[in-house]
Amino acid sequence: MIGYYLSLAIRSLRSTPILSSLMVAAIAVGVGAAMTTLTLNYMMSRNALAEKDAVLYAVQLDSWSATQGVDNPSEMPWQVTYQDAVSLLRSDIPTHQVAMHLWGGPISVEGSEIRPFVAGARVTSRDFFALFGVDFIYGGTWSEEADSSPLQQIVLSEETNEKLFGGENSVGRSLNFNGALFTVVGVTEHWQPSPKVHDLNNGSFNNSAEVFLPFGLHRQFEIYPWGNNNGWKAEEINSYEDRLNSDVVWLQYWVQLDSPEQVEDYRDFLTAHIRGQKAQGRFPRPLKFGLTNPSEWLQLNEVVDGDDRMLSWLSLAFLLVCLVNAVALLLAKFLRKAPEAGVRRALGASRNAVFSQHLVESGCVGLAGGLVGILLTLGGLGLIRQLQMGYMDRVAAMDWTMMIAAIGLAVLSSLLAGLYPAWRISRTNPSVYLKTQ
């Protein structure tokens, strides 16, 4: 019977092209608006570390001032100080642990045609790749020694290796970074989490690092991070060493704790660390630290900001108006066809049959609306990409899930919209329409 209803629906919709296109347009615009914002929110709240969500933790320490807490939802600094990072790295409790920050510098290869360019770098301890699940195409991470002493080793991203060495195995090759000679020890596979859950400090959706550098280089290069530096204390800083030992926070710290016992032990470890620091006059606030899983970390950092959420609500309200519109138009259309429904009833169609027939017709409107809605969504996302000037390119894009969701939303919407009109027409007394006056 569905096939029959479908052919009737198509015939009926084609017989009133203007009204039909109005309905399709109403649904399409509503779905387009809703799906544009929902796609943005969905893409923004994706968790690239979902697979390891249960075992990864962002570490926060409340090293802030006695008089004033940090004004963010976690009420703790997002990052840790260098001195704390170095102390935490000494723990052997976590399976993996990473202290890291953003940096960058000019990069070039001797004798290469490629003009020197500025590469975004992540200065990190060697566990980074294991902890975040970044695989290597060639080579691997640097030696343990490189995390504490200045070994000029470098890991390239797939893209950077492509750019500098044409994608071949460059392990053992030399390149120039920030005025010094580095040896390539590894090339990672493409790794571009969006949002950048591992470091949400400077834009959640921009590019990940092009190169990775060992944690032992700070003193040799007097590295000043490119990310955020936040301090609260008036400190006398006369040397780079003073800066490393200051209370300025500028490093992200992550640990992998695979078992509850490990978590327990690590909590004790952090507590002991803070107590020790308190004894030395640091950590003036009440003892507090944070261990946060990636999914919660994204929420805590409000990656999907108020404007985005507001737009979603607004677009849902918009969809509601479009639906009310569709209900009104469907009702008009169905009532106009009431005599036909009356004849069908007389010829043996049950109420349910009439109801189903009209619901199928609404569903067709929804399907068409959904398809057009996908186009509008793609257009809407294109507009957002343009308005956001490149910042949102990676999130303002539809994947298959969202395309199917768009059609689903459209069909569901129009079935909802068609519910009342179809019910109404199926309940109409047929005899009224059979008598010609």
Add this chain to the structure above:
Amino acid sequence: MLKMHNIRKSYRTDTIETHALRDFSLEVNEGEFVSVTGPSGSGKTTFLNIAGLLETPTGGQYLLDGEDVSSLNDNQRSRLRNEKIGFIFQGFNLIPDLNLFDNIDVPLRYRGFNAKERKKRIEKVLEQVGLSARARHLPAQLSGGQQQRVAIARALAGEPRFLLADEPTGNLDSLMARQVMELLEFINEWGTTIVMVTHDPDLARRAHRNIQVVDGQVSDLQRTAAPTAVEIA
């Protein structure tokens, strides 16, 4: 075939209750051709709607083909209507968007026949009413008489035992009316029970029996023709 006993039908609006039928009792036998006449508002149409299972009576008993239909739900009533009853209307009530073939197809679809069976039946009835060549035409492309013949074909396609006609010739000129009437008589001779509501006393007289409805009641029963033992084909 049809047996109504003390059927009542009343319509309520906010203020008044109108009685369309009161203690309406009637029996129609298998193979009969019954005409129903009466002044406007006498309840003819209400009777037809109840007989055709389009409306439910407020009270009384209605047996169709020996089956008490008053307690059936909509699905069952619709099936019964589809299988046993054919409708012919004054306004033809063809579906304007569908061509003749698809119009006749409608009741067969609800019956659930397969495509082959439907095609066979449609072609057969179209031939019976002499419109085979027009199967792909839209109703608007036909004359009134042709439209009514299509409507009759549609009513017959499901081979109903019981045909309800509401002023079937009301919109037709006399020549066409005669043709339609002859078609109905032919159908009746082949065994289909027909109940026809009409204004036209000449037509009414051509039925086996005429029933006068006045004020929602059967006023008089009179045979207009000798009771016939119709041979069932």
Add this chain to the structure above:
Amino acid sequence: MLELRPILSALWRHKISALLIALQLGLTLAIVSNALVVIDERTERISRPTGVAVEDINTFGYLAIPKDYDKFEAFRLDLDMIRALPGVASATISNHVPLSGSGSSSGFYTEPNMEVGATAANFYTVDEHFIEALGMNLVAGRGFSPEEIMQVGATSSERPTVAVVTQRLADEMFPQGNALGNAIFRGGDDHPIEIVGIVERNLGPWPNSPIAGRGVFYPAIMDQWFTYIVRAEPGQRDAVLKLVEEKLAERDPNRVINSDTLEEQKDQYYAGDNTMVKVLTAVVILLTFIVALGVVGLTVFWITQRQKQIGVRRALGATRTAISRYFLLENLIIATTGILLGFAAAQIFNGFLVSEFNQPALPLTVTLACALALLGVSLAAALLPALRAANISPATATRSV
């Protein structure tokens, strides 16, 4: 002659359809009026005076390829060269660029050795050309002299003794208006920094932050964070951008140059607000359009349904105007009902936006203006079908089928 009673009873028979239209208008009013206040707030935000010559400024930075690079020497040579180029009005070097989204801030006090109750402000390290180069307006005191400019390494503890501040910071820290000549202090520090000049306005690197507009300028050049800020003569910006970039690379090819217009950076910074404005504007237009289509669709439908009735009325002597008026009046009743609903919905929706998303409150006047506009749209949408209805021939009444 107002035929309200028959209209109302006819509407009552179509109450669901009428209610659906009213509902659409109501929801639209709620959304549109709230969207408009947000659009208004964001537009105002974007178009606020920045205090700097946004249209004429280019910024340039570089990263040296050799490790031990004498940046201070390079600054001197670069800036001398830039200032001599045609089309360049002025140039300075600064640790940060206003409106760029990247900057430094610190807490300031009016008393020494304080640790609580700081006034947070953006700070810049600049050379003596900064007022000129940024196109700011000095309203009191003086700028910096060349001798005052310190060369500061990332870890040098040398502290400035003078500063120029923005009017807003001066007013907030010294409400008596005696900022000029007075000193400000860093937290936990007894080193006074004398305010020698006040500039009219500078929104700072983060115009949407609460500290926007509070600015402190130090006479210093830093080698760790630096950008050349170059103001071009009016209309010359793009030519200057290309020229300076070329000349910088030419003077010393051993570095990677980056450049940008300040306008681009400002647009980047406001991209979110701009998106909001554009998206909401699209929402307002589309919504109005959809509702108008809905009104047209329904009016046309009703008129087709009542074609015969209209014919009868015409046959009984109703004028064309009377017919049109009937449908317009019907529309007016529906629209008014919807808008009354919308008033309530708008307030509820706004309450949600205010509490949940910190959006501006919705003034009644805005709702009222939107309501009138929507009423107009609804009537306009009904006008064409209503006029067409008036053309229905009285003969319709006499035709039976």
